[in-house]
Amino acid sequence: MIMDLQLASLLTCGFLMIIGMFAAIFIDNVIKKVIGIAFIEEGVNLFIVTIGYKAGGVVPIILPEMDPSWFASNAAYPLPFGLVLTSIVIGASTLAIMLALIMILYKKYGTLSAKELLKDRSKEAVADE
Amino acid sequence: MNELIPLMVIFPIAAALLINLFGFKSTFVKYISIIVAFIIPIIPLASNFGLHYFGGHAPLESSLSGILYHTAITYSFTAFEQLFIFILGILGFFVVLIYVNSYKKASGPYLFLLFMGIAAVSALILSDDIFHMFVFFEIAAIVQVGIVAASTIKDRYEIALKYMIVGSIGSPIILLGIAFLLAIFGNVNITDIVNMINAGFPAASSPVFFASLALIFFGWLYTAGLPPFHTAKSGIYSGAEPQGAALLQAFSVITMVSILIAMVRIFSGLEIFNVILVAFSLLAMILSITMALVQTDFKRMIAFLAVGELGFIGLGMGIGTELSMTAGLFQAVNEMVITALLFIGFGAIAVVCKTTDINKLGGLISDYPKTAIMVLIGGFAMAGVPPLNGFQSKLMLVQSALNAGYPEFAIIIVLISIATFVVFVKVFYLMFLKTKPKALEVSGEKIPKSTIITLAVFLIICITLGLFPSIATDTISGFVGGLL
């Protein structure tokens, strides 16, 4: 192995978050922004999974034939896996709401450009009157 | 009855799901939601104080270090939580009452959002588990967006999407901070983490611990709507219906307070924590008040004031003495009631006049004298005029700042209070006292009785807390004593 698996996945989640931040802030298309946000979320999720990783560890389910002390020293840490499931669900629901809002706005304005959709509208309202 | 502790969260969630299910039957939904909203504030009064372990998993004692480890999600319910959940329940009841009364057809999904939000923030303040807090904080954030998207304000979808995108940067960051804590301590229970730090856990002084402070603090800025999130947060308040905004700000206050208390418990050993807390609170106060002064939309003005007042809470907690923390938390209780009063009072005017532009209003005191007077007293309470509750908490804050040796903070608090008063007098003058512009057509629509009753009840709470602050401060100072 060229690189430690845990280090490799930590670097990956760092990359994912940086790419996501870049997309969310500098790309104008709203859908691409949302994809960037999904990247950030997945980066964090990967980080949590990586915390629980143990080189050469076993799945944290205790079976009848296992010796408890052997299991305690060899099983991966199960808490992060439990947490990451919840956080994936939350990420999916926020993503769904954002996409739904984008659909409504696209029907209203016919564009996906964030500069057009989400600019400061208070001045425009004054100009209308 | 300790069994009632989880019910404070489960009951509103179950009711919300039921109401959503029967959303098509308008009258049924109306009655059910009034009953549910009436029961919610009773549960915390009926419940006993104590701890609740979900699944019945009691804490285990480590054979190596002798530290107790909480294996279950733990809810801790004391008089402090009782106070906050009770006030939230009262606000929720009146918001539901106004909503049910002012619309012919009650919308099931909207009431679902209101109850879900109440459940989420109750869980936030009860929980002793930082990941559990994150989950409910996300639910509260989605509820806030939903309440805005369900309103009838013109740019609601834009406002909601903006808040959501900005928040989507904030919430993964707070999750990353929690993940750092998990990586250091192998645990997400706050009591366990605090015990490990007190037992001299070596990693508690590592750079990773500082990094987790920075990340969680950033996420907290998003929950509270302190700068740089204050524009998005005030947009959310002004984008919601008035009664929705009243509840939204209560959600923000409780979310802010509960995550702040968690941070104080975990990070109070790091001195940089108090420095950044005070710095961002002062920034929030200054930026929000100055922005409120230059707005022309009066809902936005109140929204900015609501954000700025949160800075007082952070400042009180940041100074870090027992008196100042009590004052900060007392300010949180007061602010929930006062801001709700202002949102509902001014919102009622916005509904009958169909505009929120301050320059198009005027002379409304002859049309709505009752509302005008009650809103006036509410504004006095926010600016800190005796004998109202805002005065008591701000006076305590000033005293605590002086006692702690920071007279500059006391001066800033007084200056900001004066500016708040100016904002308020300006709005009141332009709306009620100025000669009526010819273009303004008051449709003769009456303000609903439910709104007037709500305002009166909130005012009574304000005056009671102002005359007898010890009702709240005794509870809070007992809690703060346990915190330090």
Place this chain on the structure above:
Amino acid sequence: MRLYDKLINIIEGMKGSTTNDSISGDLVAELTLISTLLMLGIVVRHVSIFLSIVILLGLLLILITNLPLMPKLKKEQEDSLGQMLYYVLVTLGVLFAAVYWGGNFV
């Protein structure tokens, strides 16, 4: 230039303010901002008195050369998403750097 003329220029610089009420609001905002910023400069004395004097002098220079401040500040706090995200990112960077590298020096 006489002080009076300068004041008039400042008030004329507040574009968008057309009525008496909004002008008074802007003026109060301006004064609150200046006074609280100066107070914040004085807070630094708890760290070092010399630093506080330097910061106050610098602040005064910036304030005097940049009056009126409020229109500029308002422009920076617009409702557009791009601006919000920009400040969110800047704050994240500053906060993280300050806590991570400065945390041990407090």
